[in-house]
Amino acid sequence: MNVAIFGGSFNPVHKEHINIAVSAINSLSLDKLIIMPSHSTPQKDGRLSASGNDRLEMCRKAFSGIACAEVSDYELKRGGISYSYLTCREFAKKYPDDKRYFIVGADMLANFDKWKYPEEVLKNVNLAACARENTESFDSARGKFNSHFSNPVAEVAYVGKKVSSTRIRALAALGEDVSSFTGEIIARYITDRGLYFMPEVAGVKKLLKPERWAHTVRVAVTAAEHCAEAGVSEKSAIIAAALHDCAKNLTADNELLKDFTPPDGVPESVMHQYSGAYVAEKHFGVSDKDILNAVRYHTSGRKNMFALEKLIYLSDMLEEGRTYDGVEYLREEFSRGLDYGMYAALDRQVKYLEATGRKIYPLTKEALNYYKEYKNDK
Ligand SMILES: [Fe+2]
Ligand SMILES: [Fe+2]
Known part of the structure:
Protein backbone atom coordinates (compact mmCIF):
# COMPACT_ATOMS: atom_id res chain seq x y z
CA MET A 1 0.00 0.00 0.00
CA ASN A 2 1.18 3.57 -0.69
CA VAL A 3 0.57 5.88 2.23
CA ALA A 4 1.54 9.51 2.82
CA ILE A 5 1.48 12.03 5.62
CA PHE A 6 0.50 15.57 4.79
CA GLY A 7 1.38 17.66 7.84
CA GLY A 8 1.11 21.35 8.58
CA SER A 9 -0.39 23.84 10.95
CA PHE A 10 -3.58 24.10 8.82
CA ASN A 11 -4.18 27.44 10.52
CA PRO A 12 -6.61 27.44 8.81
CA VAL A 13 -6.94 24.76 6.15
CA HIS A 14 -7.71 26.22 2.70
CA LYS A 15 -8.42 25.28 -0.91
CA GLU A 16 -4.78 24.91 -1.86
CA HIS A 17 -4.34 22.18 0.77
CA ILE A 18 -7.15 20.26 -0.88
CA ASN A 19 -5.57 20.71 -4.31
CA ILE A 20 -2.21 19.46 -3.03
CA ALA A 21 -3.91 16.44 -1.42
CA VAL A 22 -5.70 15.49 -4.64
CA SER A 23 -2.54 15.93 -6.65
CA ALA A 24 -0.51 13.84 -4.18
CA ILE A 25 -3.06 11.03 -4.31
CA ASN A 26 -2.78 10.95 -8.10
CA SER A 27 0.96 11.56 -8.47
CA LEU A 28 1.96 9.00 -5.82
CA SER A 29 -0.88 6.51 -6.43
CA LEU A 30 -1.79 6.75 -2.77
CA ASP A 31 -4.08 4.29 -1.04
CA LYS A 32 -4.14 6.42 2.08
CA LEU A 33 -3.39 10.07 2.81
CA ILE A 34 -3.04 11.05 6.45
CA ILE A 35 -3.70 14.73 7.16
CA MET A 36 -1.85 15.69 10.31
CA PRO A 37 -2.33 19.10 11.94
CA SER A 38 0.68 19.97 14.07
CA HIS A 39 0.53 20.80 17.75
CA SER A 40 2.89 23.70 17.38
CA THR A 41 5.34 24.17 14.58
CA PRO A 42 8.86 25.39 15.36
CA GLN A 43 9.35 29.05 14.27
CA LYS A 44 5.67 29.75 14.06
CA ASP A 45 5.06 31.30 17.46
CA GLY A 46 3.50 34.74 17.76
CA ARG A 47 0.84 34.07 15.16
CA LEU A 48 -2.87 34.27 15.58
CA SER A 49 -3.95 30.72 16.10
CA ALA A 50 -7.06 28.62 16.27
CA SER A 51 -7.05 25.86 18.89
CA GLY A 52 -5.83 22.40 17.97
CA ASN A 53 -9.39 21.11 18.16
CA ASP A 54 -10.67 23.76 15.79
CA ARG A 55 -7.85 23.14 13.31
CA LEU A 56 -8.58 19.42 13.50
CA GLU A 57 -12.29 19.94 13.01
CA MET A 58 -11.73 22.26 10.05
CA CYS A 59 -9.47 19.61 8.46
CA ARG A 60 -12.13 16.94 8.99
CA LYS A 61 -14.70 19.11 7.23
CA ALA A 62 -12.35 20.20 4.45
CA PHE A 63 -11.10 16.71 3.59
CA SER A 64 -14.38 14.87 4.13
CA GLY A 65 -14.99 14.58 0.39
CA ILE A 66 -11.72 12.77 -0.31
CA ALA A 67 -12.29 9.07 0.19
CA CYS A 68 -8.73 7.95 0.98
CA ALA A 69 -7.93 10.91 3.24
CA GLU A 70 -8.06 10.57 7.00
CA VAL A 71 -7.36 13.28 9.53
CA SER A 72 -5.08 12.29 12.40
CA ASP A 73 -4.85 13.89 15.83
CA TYR A 74 -1.55 12.14 16.53
CA GLU A 75 0.66 15.26 16.73
CA LEU A 76 -1.98 17.25 18.58
CA LYS A 77 -2.27 14.50 21.17
CA ARG A 78 1.48 14.09 21.47
CA GLY A 79 1.80 17.80 22.32
CA GLY A 80 5.02 19.82 22.42
CA ILE A 81 6.83 20.90 19.30
CA SER A 82 5.76 18.84 16.30
CA TYR A 83 9.11 17.60 15.06
CA SER A 84 8.73 15.52 11.93
CA TYR A 85 11.41 12.99 12.85
CA LEU A 86 9.24 11.82 15.79
CA THR A 87 6.14 11.58 13.62
CA CYS A 88 7.96 9.69 10.87
CA ARG A 89 9.40 7.25 13.40
CA GLU A 90 5.88 6.36 14.57
CA PHE A 91 4.61 6.30 11.01
CA ALA A 92 7.22 3.66 10.09
CA LYS A 93 6.23 1.55 13.09
CA LYS A 94 2.58 1.69 12.13
CA TYR A 95 3.09 0.99 8.40
CA PRO A 96 6.26 -1.15 8.38
CA ASP A 97 5.62 -2.91 5.07
CA ASP A 98 4.16 -0.04 3.09
CA LYS A 99 5.64 2.57 0.81
CA ARG A 100 5.71 5.65 3.04
CA TYR A 101 5.79 9.26 1.82
CA PHE A 102 6.01 12.54 3.67
CA ILE A 103 4.69 15.52 1.72
CA VAL A 104 6.56 18.81 1.93
CA GLY A 105 6.50 22.12 0.08
CA ALA A 106 9.41 22.79 -2.26
CA ASP A 107 10.70 25.55 0.01
CA MET A 108 10.71 23.10 2.92
CA LEU A 109 12.66 20.64 0.80
CA ALA A 110 15.28 23.29 0.03
CA ASN A 111 15.83 23.85 3.76
CA PHE A 112 15.54 20.25 4.77
CA ASP A 113 19.11 20.11 6.14
CA LYS A 114 17.99 22.65 8.82
CA TRP A 115 15.33 20.30 10.14
CA LYS A 116 15.90 18.42 13.36
CA TYR A 117 17.53 15.03 12.66
CA PRO A 118 16.88 15.01 8.89
CA GLU A 119 18.63 11.63 8.45
CA GLU A 120 16.19 10.05 10.88
CA VAL A 121 13.28 11.42 8.84
CA LEU A 122 14.80 10.03 5.64
CA LYS A 123 15.37 6.63 7.24
CA ASN A 124 11.63 6.28 7.73
CA VAL A 125 9.99 8.01 4.76
CA ASN A 126 10.46 9.13 1.17
CA LEU A 127 9.93 12.83 0.72
CA ALA A 128 7.40 13.98 -1.83
CA ALA A 129 7.66 17.65 -2.72
CA CYS A 130 5.38 20.04 -4.44
CA ALA A 131 6.22 23.43 -5.91
CA ARG A 132 3.67 26.21 -5.80
CA GLU A 133 3.35 29.55 -7.47
CA ASN A 134 5.86 32.08 -6.11
CA THR A 135 7.77 29.51 -4.13
CA GLU A 136 10.94 27.60 -4.75
CA SER A 137 10.66 25.51 -7.92
CA PHE A 138 10.83 21.76 -7.52
CA ASP A 139 14.08 21.45 -9.51
CA SER A 140 15.94 24.16 -7.61
CA ALA A 141 14.69 22.81 -4.27
CA ARG A 142 15.76 19.28 -5.21
CA GLY A 143 19.18 20.64 -6.23
CA LYS A 144 19.66 22.12 -2.76
CA PHE A 145 18.38 18.96 -1.13
CA ASN A 146 20.75 16.80 -3.21
CA SER A 147 23.76 18.82 -2.09
CA HIS A 148 23.20 17.32 1.38
CA PHE A 149 21.32 14.06 0.84
CA SER A 150 21.18 11.36 -1.79
CA ASN A 151 17.65 10.06 -1.12
CA PRO A 152 15.20 10.18 -4.02
CA VAL A 153 12.45 12.79 -3.84
CA ALA A 154 9.09 12.22 -5.50
CA GLU A 155 7.38 15.09 -7.23
CA VAL A 156 3.78 15.98 -6.57
CA ALA A 157 2.59 17.39 -9.84
CA TYR A 158 0.83 20.47 -8.70
CA VAL A 159 1.94 23.98 -9.34
CA GLY A 160 -0.95 26.07 -8.28
CA LYS A 161 -1.79 29.45 -6.97
CA LYS A 162 -0.25 30.14 -3.61
CA VAL A 163 -2.81 30.79 -0.91
CA SER A 164 -1.51 32.00 2.39
CA SER A 165 -3.06 31.06 5.70
CA THR A 166 -1.63 34.34 7.01
CA ARG A 167 -3.79 36.31 4.59
CA ILE A 168 -6.84 34.34 5.67
CA ARG A 169 -6.10 35.02 9.34
CA ALA A 170 -5.64 38.75 8.71
CA LEU A 171 -8.94 38.91 6.83
CA ALA A 172 -10.77 36.90 9.49
CA ALA A 173 -9.22 39.09 12.21
CA LEU A 174 -11.01 42.07 10.65
CA GLY A 175 -14.27 40.22 10.07
CA GLU A 176 -13.81 39.99 6.29
CA ASP A 177 -15.07 37.16 4.09
CA VAL A 178 -12.53 34.38 3.52
CA SER A 179 -14.71 31.94 1.57
CA SER A 180 -12.89 32.49 -1.72
CA PHE A 181 -9.79 31.00 -0.08
CA THR A 182 -11.34 28.38 2.18
CA GLY A 183 -14.68 27.46 0.66
CA GLU A 184 -18.04 28.21 2.26
CA ILE A 185 -18.02 25.51 4.94
CA ILE A 186 -14.69 26.46 6.49
CA ALA A 187 -15.49 30.18 6.18
CA ARG A 188 -18.73 29.62 8.07
CA TYR A 189 -16.93 27.61 10.73
CA ILE A 190 -14.41 30.46 11.18
CA THR A 191 -17.16 33.06 11.46
CA ASP A 192 -19.42 31.00 13.74
CA ARG A 193 -16.59 30.24 16.15
CA GLY A 194 -15.08 33.74 15.91
CA LEU A 195 -11.73 32.21 14.97
CA TYR A 196 -8.92 34.76 14.53
CA PHE A 197 -11.42 37.60 14.99
CA MET A 198 -10.13 40.66 16.89
CA PRO A 199 -12.99 42.38 18.69
CA GLU A 200 -10.65 45.14 19.88
CA VAL A 201 -10.60 46.68 16.38
FE1 LIG B 1 -2.64 57.28 6.67
FE1 LIG C 1 -3.16 54.27 5.04
Missing part, protein backbone atom coordinates in the same frame (compact mmCIF):
# COMPACT_ATOMS: atom_id res chain seq x y z
CA ALA A 202 -14.08 45.67 15.24
CA GLY A 203 -15.32 49.27 15.42
CA VAL A 204 -12.80 50.72 12.96
CA LYS A 205 -14.77 49.80 9.85
CA LYS A 206 -17.69 52.06 10.66
CA LEU A 207 -15.37 55.08 11.07
CA LEU A 208 -14.05 54.72 7.54
CA LYS A 209 -15.35 55.21 4.02
CA PRO A 210 -15.53 51.90 2.12
CA GLU A 211 -12.43 52.53 0.00
CA ARG A 212 -10.44 53.55 3.08
CA TRP A 213 -11.53 50.37 4.84
CA ALA A 214 -10.54 48.28 1.80
CA HIS A 215 -7.10 49.92 1.93
CA THR A 216 -6.89 49.24 5.67
CA VAL A 217 -7.62 45.55 5.10
CA ARG A 218 -4.88 45.38 2.46
CA VAL A 219 -2.44 47.07 4.85
CA ALA A 220 -3.29 44.46 7.50
CA VAL A 221 -2.69 41.62 5.02
CA THR A 222 0.66 43.09 3.93
CA ALA A 223 1.73 43.71 7.53
CA ALA A 224 0.71 40.20 8.60
CA GLU A 225 2.53 38.61 5.68
CA HIS A 226 5.76 40.43 6.58
CA CYS A 227 5.56 40.39 10.37
CA ALA A 228 7.66 37.27 10.85
CA GLU A 229 10.67 38.69 9.02
CA ALA A 230 10.12 42.04 10.76
CA GLY A 231 10.22 40.23 14.10
CA VAL A 232 6.89 41.54 15.38
CA SER A 233 3.84 39.62 16.48
CA GLU A 234 1.07 39.04 13.99
CA LYS A 235 -1.50 40.31 16.45
CA SER A 236 0.30 43.66 16.99
CA ALA A 237 0.82 44.03 13.24
CA ILE A 238 -2.88 43.52 12.50
CA ILE A 239 -4.09 45.79 15.30
CA ALA A 240 -1.73 48.59 14.25
CA ALA A 241 -2.68 48.17 10.61
CA ALA A 242 -6.39 48.15 11.43
CA LEU A 243 -6.04 51.39 13.38
CA HIS A 244 -3.48 53.25 11.28
CA ASP A 245 -6.03 55.37 9.37
CA CYS A 246 -8.83 55.20 11.95
CA ALA A 247 -9.12 58.99 12.13
CA LYS A 248 -8.59 59.63 8.44
CA ASN A 249 -12.28 60.23 7.71
CA LEU A 250 -13.11 62.06 10.95
CA THR A 251 -13.72 65.79 10.84
CA ALA A 252 -12.08 67.94 13.51
CA ASP A 253 -15.42 68.47 15.27
CA ASN A 254 -16.07 64.73 15.66
CA GLU A 255 -16.98 63.71 19.19
CA LEU A 256 -14.10 61.22 19.26
CA LEU A 257 -11.62 64.09 18.87
CA LYS A 258 -13.23 66.29 21.52
CA ASP A 259 -10.13 66.66 23.73
CA PHE A 260 -7.51 66.04 21.07
CA THR A 261 -4.85 68.73 20.90
CA PRO A 262 -2.85 68.57 17.68
CA PRO A 263 0.88 69.28 17.80
CA ASP A 264 1.96 72.61 16.25
CA GLY A 265 2.72 73.00 12.57
CA VAL A 266 1.33 69.70 11.35
CA PRO A 267 0.30 69.70 7.68
CA GLU A 268 -3.20 68.44 6.93
CA SER A 269 -1.93 65.30 5.20
CA VAL A 270 0.02 64.26 8.31
CA MET A 271 -2.54 65.21 10.94
CA HIS A 272 -4.47 61.92 10.92
CA GLN A 273 -1.48 60.02 12.28
CA TYR A 274 -1.71 62.04 15.51
CA SER A 275 -5.48 62.07 15.69
CA GLY A 276 -5.43 58.35 14.83
CA ALA A 277 -3.08 57.53 17.72
CA TYR A 278 -5.36 59.58 19.98
CA VAL A 279 -8.48 57.70 18.89
CA ALA A 280 -6.63 54.36 19.11
CA GLU A 281 -5.72 55.07 22.72
CA LYS A 282 -8.85 56.83 23.98
CA HIS A 283 -11.57 55.14 21.96
CA PHE A 284 -10.13 51.69 21.21
CA GLY A 285 -8.31 51.40 24.54
CA VAL A 286 -4.90 50.58 23.07
CA SER A 287 -2.15 50.96 25.67
CA ASP A 288 0.70 49.23 23.82
CA LYS A 289 3.24 51.98 23.07
CA ASP A 290 4.60 50.23 19.97
CA ILE A 291 1.15 50.01 18.41
CA LEU A 292 0.37 53.63 19.26
CA ASN A 293 3.69 54.78 17.80
CA ALA A 294 3.11 52.73 14.65
CA VAL A 295 -0.13 54.70 14.15
CA ARG A 296 1.44 58.00 15.28
CA TYR A 297 4.28 57.96 12.74
CA HIS A 298 2.79 56.01 9.85
CA THR A 299 2.66 59.02 7.52
CA SER A 300 5.73 61.02 8.49
CA GLY A 301 8.10 58.32 9.65
CA ARG A 302 10.77 59.42 12.12
CA LYS A 303 14.35 58.53 12.86
CA ASN A 304 15.21 55.29 14.63
CA MET A 305 11.77 53.70 14.31
CA PHE A 306 10.83 50.47 16.03
CA ALA A 307 10.19 47.41 13.87
CA LEU A 308 6.39 47.67 14.10
CA GLU A 309 6.47 51.35 13.08
CA LYS A 310 8.54 50.53 10.01
CA LEU A 311 6.33 47.59 9.15
CA ILE A 312 3.17 49.72 9.21
CA TYR A 313 4.80 52.64 7.38
CA LEU A 314 5.92 50.30 4.59
CA SER A 315 2.75 48.21 4.47
CA ASP A 316 0.74 51.43 4.12
CA MET A 317 2.87 52.57 1.20
CA LEU A 318 3.23 49.19 -0.49
CA GLU A 319 -0.04 47.30 0.05
CA GLU A 320 -1.15 45.46 -3.07
CA GLY A 321 -3.60 48.15 -4.17
CA ARG A 322 -0.75 50.64 -4.68
CA THR A 323 0.16 51.02 -8.32
CA TYR A 324 2.22 54.22 -8.52
CA ASP A 325 5.43 54.39 -10.55
CA GLY A 326 8.30 52.81 -8.70
CA VAL A 327 6.21 50.76 -6.28
CA GLU A 328 7.79 47.51 -7.48
CA TYR A 329 11.27 48.82 -6.73
CA LEU A 330 10.14 49.81 -3.23
CA ARG A 331 8.66 46.34 -2.70
CA GLU A 332 11.96 44.78 -3.70
CA GLU A 333 13.81 46.97 -1.23
CA PHE A 334 11.25 46.06 1.45
CA SER A 335 11.90 42.39 0.76
CA ARG A 336 15.64 42.99 1.42
CA GLY A 337 14.82 44.30 4.89
CA LEU A 338 12.90 46.97 6.80
CA ASP A 339 15.70 49.53 6.74
CA TYR A 340 16.32 49.21 3.01
CA GLY A 341 12.59 49.60 2.54
CA MET A 342 12.47 52.65 4.80
CA TYR A 343 15.26 54.46 3.00
CA ALA A 344 13.82 53.78 -0.45
CA ALA A 345 10.28 54.72 0.63
CA LEU A 346 11.33 57.94 2.41
CA ASP A 347 13.55 58.95 -0.49
CA ARG A 348 10.65 58.50 -2.88
CA GLN A 349 8.28 60.33 -0.54
CA VAL A 350 10.54 63.37 -0.15
CA LYS A 351 11.22 63.58 -3.89
CA TYR A 352 7.49 63.38 -4.54
CA LEU A 353 6.75 66.15 -2.01
CA GLU A 354 9.50 68.35 -3.50
CA ALA A 355 8.29 67.74 -7.05
CA THR A 356 4.74 68.72 -6.14
CA GLY A 357 5.88 71.80 -4.24
CA ARG A 358 4.67 70.56 -0.89
CA LYS A 359 6.16 71.19 2.52
CA ILE A 360 8.32 68.42 3.94
CA TYR A 361 7.46 67.69 7.51
CA PRO A 362 10.58 67.90 9.74
CA LEU A 363 10.20 64.33 11.08
CA THR A 364 10.23 63.02 7.51
CA LYS A 365 13.41 64.93 6.69
CA GLU A 366 15.07 63.62 9.85
CA ALA A 367 13.93 60.10 9.05
CA LEU A 368 15.35 60.29 5.52
CA ASN A 369 18.73 61.52 6.80
CA TYR A 370 18.76 58.86 9.47
CA TYR A 371 18.05 55.97 7.09
CA LYS A 372 20.42 57.36 4.44
CA GLU A 373 23.28 57.26 6.98
CA TYR A 374 22.11 53.88 8.18
CA LYS A 375 22.27 52.54 4.65
CA ASN A 376 25.70 54.09 4.02
CA ASP A 377 27.04 52.49 7.20
CA LYS A 378 26.11 49.02 6.03
